[in-house]
Amino acid sequence: MSEASARHDAASAGATGREDWLRAYRQMQRIRVFEEHANDLYLTARMPGLTHMYTGQEAVAVGVCETLRREDTITSTHRGHGHCVAKGASLDRMFAELLGRRDGYCRGKGGSMHIADQENGNLGANAIVGGSAGIATGSALSAKRRGDGDVSVCFFGEGALGQGLLYEVMNMAQLWKLPIVYVCENNMYNEYTHYDEVTAGAILDRPRAFGIHVEHVDGQDLRAVRAAAAELVGRARRGEGPSFLLCDTYRYHGHHVGDIDRAYYRSKDEEKSWRTERDPITLFTAWLVGELDVDPAELEAIEREVRDEAQAAVTFALDAPYPDESEVDQHVYA
Amino acid sequence: MSTPDVATRTRVISFSKAVNEALAEEMRRDERVLILGEDVAEAGTPFKVLAGLVEEFGTDRVIDTPISEPGFTGIGVGAAMTGLRPVVDLMFGDFLTLIMDQLVNQAAKIHYMSGGKLTVPLTVRTTLGATRRSAAQHSQSLHAWVSHVPGLKVALPSTPADAKGLMKTAIRDDNPVVIFEDKLSFQEKGPVPEDDELLIPFGVADVKREGRDVTLIATSSMVQVALAAAETLAADGIEAEVIDPRTTSPLDDAALIESAKRTGRCIVIDEGHRRYGVGAEMAAVVADGAFWWLDGPVRRLSAMDVPVPFSPVLEDLTVPTAPDVVAEAVALIRP
Secondary structure, eight states, X not given: OHHHHHHHHHHHHHHOOHHHHHHHHHHHHXXXXXXXXXXXXXXXXXXXXXXXOOTTOHHHHHHHHTTOOTTSEEEOOSSXXXXXXXXXXXXXXXXXXXXXXXXXXXXXXXXXXXXXBGGGTBOOOOSSTTTTHHHHHHHHHHHHHHTSOOOEEEEEEGGGGGOHHHHHHHHHHHHTTOOEEEEEEEOSEETTEEGGGTOOSOTTHHHHHTTOEEEEEETTXXXXXXXXXXXXXXXXXXXXXXXXXXXXXXXXXXXXXXXOOOTTTSOHHHHHHHHHHOOHHHHHHHHHHHTSOOOHHHHHHHHHHHHHHHHHHHHHHHHSOOOOGGGGGTTSOO | OOOOOTTSOEEEXXXXXXXXXXXXXXXXXXXXXXXXXXXXXXXXXXXXXXXXXXXXXXXXXXXXXXXXXHHHHHHHHHHHHTTXXXXXXXXXXXXXXXXXXXXXXXXXXXXXXXXXXXXXXXEEEEEEOOOSSOOTTSOOOOHHHHHTSTTOEEEOOOSHHHHHHHHHHHHHOSSOEEEEEEGGGTTOEEEEEOOTTOOOOTTOOEEEEOOXXXXXXXXXXXXXXXXXHHHHHHHTTOOEEEEEOSEEESOOHHHHXXXXXXXXXXXXXXXXXXXXXXXXXXXXXXXXXXXXXXXXXXXXXXXXXXXXXXXXXXXXXXXXXXXXXHHHHHHHHOO
């Protein structure tokens, strides 16, 4: 972890300017506020289905996606709103998708767990744990054949470490030197079970077994994630093959929005300590103000803008029409 | 009918050669086409169907994978979503069980779930068929499993010409297609039109033999079984029509119904298991659409509902044969 932090200061200070850091701050706030609304829409029965909050993990999605180009692709997870925002989606069409409306990114056919935003390189959230590892690796195969330097990022939680598919595709990615970064977000809980109970050995020994380059960072530290991602994405762009980025992080909410009573698998003290001591936005704000001399008023203004944007986006989505019934059998086949 | 017009030259080639030609032509035509699978390169697969392709197209496009069916299928799905047109070679149809998540939850649904924004132009080439003494895990005909899934297309060639034309269509289709080849068909020979654009449309059944007394709907190698039965029946004064749907998804309902209406009798012959199978669906389509024209119940001949046994004596009992078809037809026509 300290290695990556040190590299951050050396490698990205010059390459990353004030505007970049403020954009990262805005993106983290957009995810945080998006999830506040999503949670509220769900709890007030205006949003159907089920949904999984990304709150607490913002530095991972933003730290990684800030190093990507629009043409680079990502695959996401059931806890995917953060990746979608970070890769460039607009909040209004995201909310419309969550509400099953025609103006959603997938015309209301995907919902929270299947949001895709092809224009920005998001190949989709995925409701099968680890299910997108093949897709991400296939996208890297396409990029390698095009030879244009595009990179693929596969986001997954530590729960996906239990899926064989991940190891199959990491093996091929390393054999074929594919431009992909496997980003493991260890939020410590496979649904309602601590990962220690179901994970033998050390996580990083698994990619290492394939000879894949690994990095391990504090996933609550935006700058550390960004620095490590910049390095690994750079390796992939230069044709140096796949890598694995392990980010230690935490989800503030339950496994899904309805997971309210969590005492049987994690303590309230644990939740409180992550929120108060390791919140990624609080930590990054302190650095922006303390080290980069950003005026707190500027950050507050950004947060206000984000809140206005999100409120307008919710209104847009609530006002958007549902899909016409004639759409039910459209898009089964291309 | 797929019978070529008189102006088209044909050659007699094997089923295996027809598949090989289809892949080679499409790879020459479109550099986005590549092949992924176990032992597809220098080995040319255990059945040697792909022999020579790696020599022409190189290991960048004819790619040997580890024995990781879900992994290389998933990579095929992702590559298809991002501009390539992969052909995933699944050595045995029995291995469909290993790739069902990638095929069913991913490939089949991505276009729909994305509201039509993403497409998956993926071809999965695999096998079906028993009586090769390969026992229960290398002999199944699992085409019903994938025919059940909206978003997938399923093709079942029965002749070299269909094998070539359906494969070329599959590769150019913008949807995931599973194409099943009967392992026993690879050495079968037949006329194939000399035509670089031999594209057989999906969802169009082909009448392999015309007849007025009974309709034999047959798939894959069961078409040859039905044609042999029709010869025997003809000697007995019964004219059987043999119709091959060629694709189970989409299914040419209208052609099957029209034939059954004309003959008044229908037998469906398919090598999948009888219960909940492709044969059951086609029998239901005919019963529903041609009921008032039928002179008797729609019959089914299918694989027995047992795992495929190894012992040749037992295995041969499990699949429909031409004598079975003859007996069923005679019983239907002369009860």
